[in-house]
Amino acid sequence: MNILVINCGSSSAKFQLFDIDNGKVLAKGNAERIGIGNSKLTYNPDGGKAIVIEQDMPDHKVAVKMILDALVNPEYGVIASVDEIAAVGHRVLHAGKYYSESVIVNDDVKRVIRECFPLGPLHNPANLIGIEACESVLPAGTPQVAVFDTAFHQTMPPKAFMYALPYEYYEKYDIRRYGFHGTSHRYVSKRTAEFLGKDPKDLKIITCHLGNGSSFAAVDGGKCVDTSMGLTPLAGICMGTRTGDIDPAIVPFIMNKEGLTPDEMDTLLNKKSGVMGISGVSSDFRDLAKAANEGNERAQLALDMFAYQGKKIIGSFAAAMGGVDVIVFTAGIGENTDTMRAAMCKDLEFLGVEIDDEINTGLRGKEAIISKASSKVTVCVIPTNEELAIAQETEALVR
Ligand code: ADP
Secondary structure, three states, X not given: OEEEEEEEOOOOEEEEEEEHHHOEEEEEEEEEOOOOOOOEEEEEEOOOOOEEEEOOOOOHHHHHHXXXXXXXXXXXXXXXXXXXXEEEEXXXXXXXXXXXXXXXXXXXXXXXXXXXXXXXXXXXXXXHHHHHHHHHHOOOOOOEEEEEOOHHHHHOOHHHHOOOOOHHHHHHHOOOOOOOOHHHHHHHHHXXXXXXXXXXXXXXXXXXXXXXXXXXXXXXXXXXXXEOOOOOOOXXXXXXXXXXXXXXXXXXXXXXXHOOOHHHHHHHHHHOOHHHHHHOOOOOHHHHHHHHHOOOHHHHHHHHHHHHHHHHHHHHHHHHHXXXXXXXXXXXXXXXXXXXXXXXXXXXXXXXXXXOHHHHOOOOOOOEEOEOOOOOEEEEEOOOOHHHHHHHHHHHHHO
């Protein structure tokens, strides 16, 4: 069964076509600069050469049509006809309080995605456009599945998801913690249990998704009970360019001092802060490590803050669950940076965490246990694969 996975941004559409029965990616790529001129489609067929097609893409419908044309192209295509696409899985940011699982798209699902525009103003409109573009271009009846970033976290209890604001704002505007990266946290926590040969029901797992955006989830018995991101992905640990948790009083303080509008303040918090803002060097952890090695103190400070804040979240989630059996690292930093994994676990010996430096050092991008045999808490690296997870959830629904 072939499943097309689509992740639409406001001016882009990333895609992967999976042959799910054989666990193969047949082709993947990215349509960029949709609707803003100089648009191009990068298309990578499995085993073939990457092709760049420069052509005007005034909207997402044209972009989806170009992606499908590339997939069936007689010269470099990977399928004979679009009829061979059994279903499309769409990454959708926000389902608000409405869905805790992936769903087959119908009018009601589209209404929910639209209703959540205020909660995901940059992503949800683009995600819906992507769904409607596929509906209009693919053969009628091809199922579209929405896989939500927020869904996995819907099992959190109110004491974890409520903010101590006047209750009316929860009632009026649905202001609460939702959490993100849910597809990754679900996939990685499930895969961790499989990898360890355990039943997820018997495990208290802390998943640490450390990438450009970073978030943690406390997964007790297979269900998310807390997560570090909030109403938006700005909350939790400091990130590439996002502040993470700060004293909320800082926001009006800086706005008053600098005369910033709400939008300007939002940009400062989301795009100019985090390890980029602290170091002044880069949001990329490879650049930070290099600068720190060369003696740049602010780059080192940014790395230290990231490790320290991560450790505090791990400790708080262990407390929230009344213990922890497994800590698992994933995403760009979690999978590739041995020093950050070690730094985040440092001083957690009191919890029963003992990293095996020999195994951890140099380990990149593969499944492994990086704790000592004597460690009470098992520490793992499990690479995430959000696209594959979306394809698997889509397949499960349409079968
Ligand atoms: P995104 O949230 O955009 O999916 P990623 O999961 O790709 O982000 O993570 C990006 C971060 O991971 C960057 O800070 C980058 O430095 C780091 N990273 C990615 N690959 C490597 C690598 N091979 N070695 C060290 N760090 C890496």
